[in-house]
Amino acid sequence: MSGDVHPHPGPIKYPCSVCERPVAKNQHALQCDSCDQWVHIKCDGITKQEYKQFQEIKHLIFECPKCNLFTFTDSFFNASGESIDLSNSFQALSDLSDKPNNSMDSTIDSVTTNQSQHKRGLRIMSVNCRSLISSTKHLDLQNLIETHNPDIILGCESHLDPQIASSEVFPINYSNPYRKDRKLGEGGVFIAAKSDLITTEINIKTDCEIVWATLTVQGSFPIYIGSYYRRPSSKTDMIEELEKSIEQITSKVKNNMPHIILGGDFNLPDINWDNTTVNTNPQYGQEINSKLVEIVTENDFIQMVKEPTRGKNILDLILTNNPGLIERTQTQPGMSDHEIVITDINIKAKTYRKKPRNVYIYKKADMNSLQNDIDQAFTDHLKNKDKLTNSVEDNWIFFKDTILNSVNKHVPQKTISGKQDVPWMNHTIKRLIRKRQRRYNTAKNYDTSENWKKYRKARDIVKQTMTEAHDKYIRGILNEDSTNEEQKKPTMGKKFWQYIKSRKKDTVNISTLKNSSGTEVIDSKGKAAILNEQYDSVFTDEE
Incomplete structure (x- = not known):
């Protein structure tokens, strides 16, 4: 034999590039135009409707997640196109060259999506806080969150120190941020992500x-x-340390460059980001500016912010080595003399949501009926002579079922979800925030003094209303036990101590763990099993 035919020929298998399981003929899958690998549509989050469009629309290119982080949305598939037969025959993998699939025309670029747990994709907000210590600044941060609903917040100049708990500063849905603090009153950076x-x-x-x-x-x-x-005031060594940090990140990924999004306040106004060059006579010197340009160039970064973020200068940057991730960046009014940068990215992030649970509302229970039902059940049980010989286990089951059935019958319940809203953020404030945002958009688009005046007025109203609502909420939990309006005095009731506890205690969760097969485990039960196995493995059986 010449070697052209395998000595033991059999069915050819085409593994999915995501799950690595073979793609069967009865499964929906797509072939990547870049690497020619197949991908189950379920592994890439593509719906059957979107899959059907690949069979009908001409000039459509598909790239698997490992070649690009692009996926597709329904908005793209509204485009008209001639019908084309793209049946899933699994015969196109014979050519493993770098040429694109002949069944698709490669004359157009790959399209992106904003697929995520939100329709708009994932949103990152980069903000220069200029201190998060005062309660006023806490409200300013909450104001930005309510306005832009970011999934991830990149913050700098927090001015926090380790003595300040995150729960004192950040809203409950962002209560476990990653922080790097300096001395009180200086610097500090953080990343806060939704829980x-x-x-x-x-x-x-x-x-x-x-x-x-x-x-x-x-x-x-x-x-x-x-x-x-x-x-x-820092010198070139701080930019060199940034370079070392990026090198450590890139070294963590083998055979591929990691997808990086780096944001923050770089305080270098004399770089022309249109052509990535340093202006003549830069404010902080040629060396430090040139070093940042060198880092950007060597790591294939693209600077995405095109609008000034402080005065006429672009100080707050978004750097990425995969600009295809970025749907858009925009600047918006911030909480200091810097604008914030809103970055929308086209990815679908994995999420872990706590399951809703039911809790009993005992203060609304019919306690008389509850007691009567339990008394009657136990009386009937004791009168039944056949039950007197029951085992301990049988009596326990009877006791438990009787109590639970009576409680479910006479005590109302409510469902608690994992999402917790800010208690003083009412509909009036949310309506004013939307009005303020409309005023800002109008002022930015038409740039007239009258429109900017209307925006500033709306902004001041929002700030004043939020402060009043927060103060009213605090007064309410202090006066919850008072009935005489004229003689109300601060009291420390249940709601007050709940509020204090929530502000003093940080939420500490167990990070994502991997089991023995290398699979990530995110649920509590799975994490407990892994920790139990690890605990058990360190002991020796001395029989």
Whole structure:
């Protein structure tokens, strides 16, 4: 034999590039135009409707998650196109060259999506806080969150120190941020993600102000997200430390470049980001500016912010080595003299939501009926002589079932979800925030003094209303036990202590763990099993 025919020929298997399981003929799958690998549509989060469009629309290119983080949305498939037969015959893998699939025309670019747990994709907000210590600044941050609903917040100049608990500053849905603090009144960076996102802090040894975290993405590699701050008085060594930090991140991924999004206040106004060059006579010197340009160039970063973020200068940057991730960036009014940067990215992040649970409302229970039902059940049980010989286990089951059935019958219940809203953020404030945002959009688009005046007035109204609502809420929990309106005095009731407890205690969760097969485990039961196995493995059976 010449070797052209395998000595033991059999069915050819085409593994899915995501789950690595063979793609069967009766399964819906797509072939990547870049690497020619097949992908189950379920592994890439593609719906059957979207899959059907691949069979009908001409000029449509598909790239698997490992070649790109692009997926597709219904909005794209509204485009008209001639019908084309793209039946899933699994015969196209014979050509493993770099040429695109002949069944698709490669004359158009790959399209992106904003598929996520939200329709708009994932949103990152980069903000220069200029202190988060005062209660006024807490309200300003809450104001930004309510306005833009970010999934991840990249913050700098927090001015926090380790003595200040995160729960004192951050809203409950962002209550476990990753922080790198300095002395009180100076610097500080953080990354705060919504509690349903799966993120992990990365400990990097560096002398610059930066914090890193990974974001777990469905069907693809994780995204490395960083928050950085360079104080204006620092020298070139702080930029060199940033370079070391990026090198440590890239070394964590073998055979591929990690997907990186790095944001923060770099305080270098003299770089022309249209052509990535340093202006003549830069404010902080040629060396430090040139070093940042070198880092950007060598790591294939693209700077995405095109509008000024402080005065006429672009100080707050968003750097990424995969610009295809970014749907858009925009600047919006911030909480200091810097604008915030809103970045929408086209990914579908893995999420972990707590299951809703039912709780009893005992203060509304019919206690008389509850007691009568239980008394009657136990009386009947004791009168039944056949029951007197029951085992301990049988009596326990009877006791438990009797109590639970009576409680379910006479005590109302309510369902508690994992989402917790800010208690004083009412509909009036939300309506005013939307009105203020409309005023800002009008002022930015038409740029007239009258429109800016209307925006500033709406902004001041929102700030005043939020402060009043927060103060009213605090007074309410202090006076909850008072009945005489004229003689109300501060009291420390249940709601007051609940509020104090929530502000003093940080939420500490167990990070995502991997089992023996290398699979990530995010649910509590699975994590408990892994920790139990590890605990058991360190003991020796001395029989």
